[in-house]
Every structure is written in structure tokens, then in C-alpha cells.
Amino acid sequence: MTLAEGGDLVFCGHHANQFAEKLVPIAIDFTADPEFEWRGTDLMASEN
Numbered sequence: 422m423t424l425a426e427g428g429d430l431v432f433c434g435h436h437a438n439q440f441a442e443k444l445v446p447i448a449i450d451f452t453a454d455p456e457f458e459w460r461g462t463d464l465m466a467s468e469n
Contacts, residue, residue, distance in 0.1 A: 423450040437461070 422430045422437075424447055434457050437444070441461035445468060453459050 422448050422452075425449045434459070 422432070422444065424430065426447070430444075432440075432444075434453075437453075438460045441459065441464060445461045445464040448461070448465065451459065451461065451465070453462075
């Protein structure tokens with residue numbers, strides 16, 4: 422995950438999903454394994 426203020430964060434899937442609502446507002450981009458469904462994907466799409 423790339424943060425709007427600069428820098429990157431890496432999460433396990435469990436924590437990425439647990440904190441999705443807090444991560445979406447500060448993230449500008451993310452990359453996930455193809456088989457992983459991140460809860461924040463839909464949240465990021467709805468913010469744009």
C-alpha cells in the first residue's frame with residue numbers, strides 16, 4: 422500500500438481487512454495477491 426503522505430505499508434490479509442476503513446482514506450494505491458480479496462477495494466472505488 423502506498424500512502425498519500427509518502428511511504429509504503431505491508432499488511433497480512435487479516436489486518437488489511439480489519440483496518441480497511443482506516444487505511445482507505447490515507448492510501449493512494451495498493452497491490453494485493455490475485456487470490457486475495459481486500460475489503461478496501463470497494464471502499465477505494467467509492468471514494469473516487
